[in-house]
Amino acid sequence: MTTRAVARGVGHYLPDRIVPNSEFEESIETSDEWIRARTGIERRHFAAEGQTTSEMAALAAEAALKMAGMEPDDIDAVIVATSTADLTFPSAATMVQERLGMTRGFAFDVQAVCAGFVFALANANALIASGQAERVLVIGAETFSRIMDWSDRTTCVLFGDGAGAVVLEAAEGDGTNADRGILATDLNSDGRHKDILYVDGGVSTQTTGYLRMQGKEVFRHAVEKLAQTAHASLAKAGLSGDEVDWIVPHQANLRIIKSTAQKMGVGMDRVVVTVQDHGNTSAASIPLALSVGVARGQIKQGDLLVTEAIGGGLAWGSVVLRW
Numbered sequence: 530m531t532t533r534a535v536a537r538g539v540g541h542y543l544p545d546r547i548v549p550n551s552e553f554e555e556s557i558e559t560s561d562e563w564i565r566a567r568t569g570i571e572r573r574h575f576a577a578e579g580q581t582t583s584e585m586a587a588l589a590a591e592a593a594l595k596m597a598g599m600e601p602d603d604i605d606a607v608i609v610a611t612s613t614a615d616l617t618f619p620s621a622a623t624m625v626q627e628r629l630g631m632t633r634g635f636a637f638d639v640q641a642v643c644a645g646f647v648f649a650l651a652n653a654n655a656l657i658a659s660g661q662a663e664r665v666l667v668i669g670a671e672t673f674s675r676i677m678d679w680s681d682r683t684t685c686v687l688f689g690d691g692a693g694a695v696v697l698e699a700a701e702g703d704g705t706n707a708d709r710g711i712l713a714t715d716l717n718s719d720g721r722h723k724d725i726l727y728v729d730g731g732v733s734t735q736t737t738g739y740l741r742m743q744g745k746e747v748f749r750h751a752v753e754k755l756a757q758t759a760h761a762s763l764a765k766a767g768l769s770g771d772e773v774d775w776i777v778p779h780q781a782n783l784r785i786i787k788s789t790a791q792k793m794g795v796g797m798d799r800v801v802v803t804v805q806d807h808g809n810t811s812a813a814s815i816p817l818a819l820s821v822g823v824a825r826g827q828i829k830q831g832d833l834l835v836t837e838a839i840g841g842g843l844a845w846g847s848v849v850l851r852w
């Protein structure tokens with residue numbers, strides 16, 4: 530018998546304000562046509578003034594708990610993947626705990642930028658496999674609109690805000706890749722690439738800063754590393770691309786999503802794509818896509834999923850799970 534981390538519920542929250550590409554045409558030299566052609570993005574949601582990451586995270590968590598049929602106090606651990614927590618401390622995860630009215634368990638944040646949700650899932654899986662927690666709420670939530678330089682057309686049109694959450698629960702499997710739950714994970718980082726995607730401020734510099742990116746360089750790493758990590762985690766699970774029902778990729782750029790799917794030998798009819806509606810929501814993008822994929826009726830119980838993401842660090846990784 531093998532203890533598996535099985536998804537029991539998923540949910541998401543998107544702020545009300547939807548910003549179409551055309552809105553940027555008024556303030557910077559860009560066009561709806563350029564943004565669609567180069568990224569696949571058509572619109573994104575931005576948080577309302579005063580709306581925080583932990584608020585959105587808690588709303589996504591409530592939806593996931595509802596689907597799981599669980600109460601907040603059924604949860605042993607809350608992990609929030611974010612680079613845009615409300616405050617320097619305490620963690621967004623403890624704020625979610627408080628918002629949910631959860632009075633037990635433990636909570637912490639994971640910061641691996643756009644790869645954050647994959648890193649959080651792998652950590653939740655380790656907590657469950659080692660017996661430290663039975664039920665873990667894993668959330669990706671971001672307010673990237675707060676770290677945009679609105680005069681930088683190479684970045685400000687790319688990102689959006691939102692949150693997604695998954696409830697994982699320990700369940701006994703028979704140890705084969707036919708089990709439901711997380712079957713394999715693959716995490717990587719390489720700090721030599723820290724200067725191609727970063728925020729030029731932070732606590733120890735006493736500024737918030739703005740996101741800076743050498744897009745072409747990040748693109749080059751993404752198309753190479755995402756396929757590599759997806760293949761690595763599939764191999765760990767003894768599986769190959771043709772057995773995958775759905776790729777649920779980080780939603781940064783449709784061209785990266787297509788290239789990775791092609792390298793994995795998976796047709797675009799088996800890829801959950803939300804980038805057109807959400808833009809790049811960093812650590813929130815995968816749980817948002819999972820939640821939308823389930824709501825659309827694309828992802829069904831028993832389907833084999835691969836999630837993969839890359840972001841600042843660089844940090845990248847993938848998770849293979851049977852839904």
Ligand code: UT7
Pocket residue numbers: 558559560563564567568643682683684686743744745746747748751781782785809811839840841
């Ligand atoms: O989530 C974390 C991971 N992040 C990513 O995966 C992002 C990876 N990078 C990308 O998605 C792409 O590199 C971008 C979408 C950021 C840029 O696309 P690109 O095809 O690599 O374009 P580029 O940077 O080579 O720029 C092409 C041209 C440039 O003009 P020149 O130098 O050729 O005259 C840019 O200045 O497009 C220009 N450009 C724009 N034009 C209109 C850059 N941004 C814009 C814009 N509107 N918003």
